[in-house]
Structure formats: C-alpha cells, structure tokens
Amino acid sequence: MGRHTATYPNTNIFAKKKLLTNRGQHLEVGLMGKMNVSNDALLALFAEMIWDQAIRKHREENLYKEIDRALAKGDQPSFLALTSELRLLQSLG
Numbered sequence: 185m186g187r188h189t190a191t192y193p194n195t196n197i198f199a200k201k202k203l204l205t206n207r208g209q210h211l212e213v214g215l216m217g218k219m220n221v222s223n224d225a226l227l228a229l230f231a232e233m234i235w236d237q238a239i240r241k242h243r244e245e246n247l248y249k250e251i252d253r254a255l256a257k258g259d260q261p262s263f264l265a266l267t268s269e270l271r272l273l274q275s276l277g
Contacts, residue, residue, distance in 0.1 A: 237277070240273060240276075240277050243273060244270065244273055244274070247266055247269060247270045247273070248270070250262070250266050251263060251266045251267060251270065254266055
C-alpha cells in the first residue's frame with residue numbers, strides 16, 4: 185500500500201499574511217509572530233494581575249496594623265476611616 189500525504193491549505197504555521205498598516209503600507213506578519221504577540225499579551229495581563237494582588241495584600245496588611253494602632257490609641261475617627269477603607273479594598277478583591 186502506498187502512503188497518502190494530505191495537503192492542507194493555509195496550515196503552515198510559518199505562513200505569512202499581509203496586513204495593512206494605519207499608513208496604508210503592507211506589512212507581512214508570520215502567524216508565529218501573531219501567536220507570540222498573543223502569548224506576550226496574556227503573560228503581561230497575568231503579571232499585572234499578580235502585581236495588583238500583591239499590592240492589594242500589602243495594603244491590607246498595613247491597614248490591619250494601622251487599625252490596631254488606632255484601637256490602641258483609642259482613635260475612633262482613624263479606626264472608622266481605616267476599617268471603611270479595608271472593607272472597600274476587600275470588596276474589590
């Protein structure tokens with residue numbers, strides 16, 4: 185029996201596609217380049233999410249410390265403001 189080889193049009197991952205830039209010029213972009221851009225965008229988004237979470241956690245820890253200090257001093261206005269900020273922060277995260 186002979187081997188059958190199938191050819192699939194437009195399945196080459198190194199295929200190039202012409203894109204029209206905002207200045208009307210054509211730009212050839214390989215599909216692998218598009219995949220890299222997508223992966224880079226996802227990685228950047230993931231990094232930003234991790235960074236936001238770290239900042240939020242750091243602020244939350246500081247708020248707890250400041251709340252403890254306000255309680256120790258008997259500073260009710262600071263306590264109320266800090267607990268309000270903490271609740272807001274926790275509702276966003």
